[in-house]
Amino acid sequence: MTVTVLLFASYADALGTSAIELDVPSGSTVNDVLGALSTMPGGDRLPPRPLVAVNEVYASSATVLDGDDEVAIIPPVAGG
């Protein structure tokens, strides 16, 4: 299945892109996606356990993903 990974701010700079279409096995979790990202160029600059949102809601690393899910890797927020 394919999930869309969104990267923002410092994390987008680290991987040189703001969106990645990622093929992962069925039943993959957020943690599996983080593992795949860590092997990409620049992926070693992401922290091991960043904040993640799935379909615009904060999620845990154990969250199981469906095809077409939008997985956002959220850098430390700094609004205001």
Place this chain on the structure above:
Amino acid sequence: MRTALVDRPIDVASLIAEVSDDSCGAVSVFLGCVRDVNDGRPVTGIEYSSYRAMAEREMTTIVSEAANRFDVTRVVVEHRLGTLGLRDVSVAVVAAHPHRAPALDATRYIIEELKKRVPIWKLEHYTDGSRDWVGAGSLDSVTSR
């Protein structure tokens, strides 16, 4: 209740007018502004970006929480995105209520939760031409954009 991410200057007077009515003996206003120094480094401006759909959703959730906690429903929140200069207003929280305590409490709750949860980021610009993501640590220095 209304929340918005905006790409234009925030008009505070219009926000006050939006939430006020004859019953409101108190209108509480919080403004976040771009300041000239952060962590000892001289700042010339800040570029705000967001995960727009989720930021809008979180802002709406936070305002609903404040309404439940403090019984304050006459609230408007605007956060500006894009490149802002010194003194520009980046965020405004305006809450109106018959009495001051709920208006003040709701305003404080909303800005504190916004800063913790809403996916918005700041890229600070410094006088020496360098830039850094706020709160992201040393690995995120941006010197060659």
